[in-house]
Amino acid sequence: MSEPTADSTDAxxxxxxxxxxTAETPADNAADSAAADSAAADxxxxxxxxxxxxxxxxxxxxxxxxxxxxxxxxxxxRAVVVSRDEEDPAVAVLTFNRPARYxxxxxxxxxxVLAAVxxxxxxxxxxxxxxxxxxxxxxxxxxxxxxAAALAxxxxxxxxxxxxxxxxxxxxLLDLPFPVIAAINGPCAGAGLGFAxxxxxxxxxxxxxxxxxxTGIGLTADSGLSASLAHAVGVSRATELLLLNETFTAExxxxxxxxxxVVPAEEVLPAALVLARRLAAGPTKAYVEVKxxxxxxxxxxxxxxxxxxxxxxxxxxxxxDHVDAVADFLAKRRPTFQGK
Numbered sequence: 001m002s003e004p005t006a007d008s009t010d011a012x013x014x015x016x017x018x019x020x021x022t023a024e025t026p027a028d029n030a031a032d033s034a035a036a037d038s039a040a041a042d043x044x045x046x047x048x049x050x051x052x053x054x055x056x057x058x059x060x061x062x063x064x065x066x067x068x069x070x071x072x073x074x075x076x077x078r079a080v081v082v083s084r085d086e087e088d089p090a091v092a093v094l095t096f097n098r099p100a101r102y103x104x105x106x107x108x109x110x111x112x113v114l115a116a117v118x119x120x121x122x123x124x125x126x127x128x129x130x131x132x133x134x135x136x137x138x139x140x141x142x143x144x145x146x147x148a149a150a151l152a153x154x155x156x157x158x159x160x161x162x163x164x165x166x167x168x169x170x171x172x173l174l175d176l177p178f179p180v181i182a183a184i185n186g187p188c189a190g191a192g193l194g195f196a197x198x199x200x201x202x203x204x205x206x207x208x209x210x211x212x213x214x215t216g217i218g219l220t221a222d223s224g225l226s227a228s229l230a231h232a233v234g235v236s237r238a239t240e241l242l243l244l245n246e247t248f249t250a251e252x253x254x255x256x257x258x259x260x261x262v263v264p265a266e267e268v269l270p271a272a273l274v275l276a277r278r279l280a281a282g283p284t285k286a287y288v289e290v291k292x293x294x295x296x297x298x299x300x301x302x303x304x305x306x307x308x309x310x311x312x313x314x315x316x317x318x319x320x321d322h323v324d325a326v327a328d329f330l331a332k333r334r335p336t337f338q339g340k
């Protein structure tokens with residue numbers, strides 16, 4: 001399936017077309033008009049661009065990349081937009097910036113997302129991140145036009161993007177040393193769903209459509225979706241969603257615990273920013289340990305979980321945030337966390 005021409009980008013399919021066409025689809029085959037109309041418009045929260053900074057602490061599982069360091073900043077400024085929240089510069093916003101194609105993932109966009117994640121990980125002034133999409137969609141997964149061309153060119157290398165892009169992007173999002181909130185402003189499918197589930201919390205637009213999508217084009221999942229979806233909604237429901245490839249709504253996702261809240265489309269980014277500001281004012285190092293503990297605890301035996309929790313508390317014992325918060329508690333003061 002090739003991507004629609006520029007002349008057809010305004011055409012939007014019906015809801016019935018989504019399951020068969022979306023899994024990692026071209027943008028115009030990714031969402032029905034009702035879902036697209038409910039998605040948030042291009043983000044208006046534009047602030048100071050995120051600056052490069054010395055590396056903070058080590059990531060949990062540092063992502064690997066072949067992108068030369070000199071190219072990172074340039075890549076991250078094209079297909080994605082990285083900005084700072086004007087109200088709290090400790091909050092960054094990473095926006096997929098291919099709205100005409102519903103943020104379908106081309107090589108350029110994937111390179112840019114990975115480059116941006118690497119830059120954000122190295123910036124110790126950031127204490128929370130919001131991930132969202134420009135235009136009417138969050139992200140509908142792989143651009144199938146580009147994928148079809150890759151298959152025609154060399155089937156043996158057509159899936160190299162999984163190890164080159166999808167795996168390090170997911171690991172990079174998981175390992176960022178601060179909380180990450182997905183502001184899911186519109187249709188979310190395939191690898192886009194995998195990226196959303198690599199975030200710590202999710203805010204979704206009312207009525208938007210999700211789909212796993214992969215079996216619709218004869219594939220199994222990538223982007224960690226086999227595990228992250230099962231952890232989010234349970235093995236039985238995850239298996240059903242992956243096998244049957246049926247759409248589900250933001251309201252369904254909320255009832256299953258997959259998203260934290262559902263709000264009107266125009267409130268998705270503002271609601272995510274409110275949440276991000278709250279987290280940015282909290283104990284950042286403790287949040288990193290929580291992220292690590294939950295991620296590993298889901299697949300570890302209880303003795304290992306208990307040992308890991310003890311080790312994490314020992315690491316946090318000498319942090320300024322912990323020492324000062326205990327003193328504030330005893331003095332009946334509200335704690336102020338510095339993220340140190």
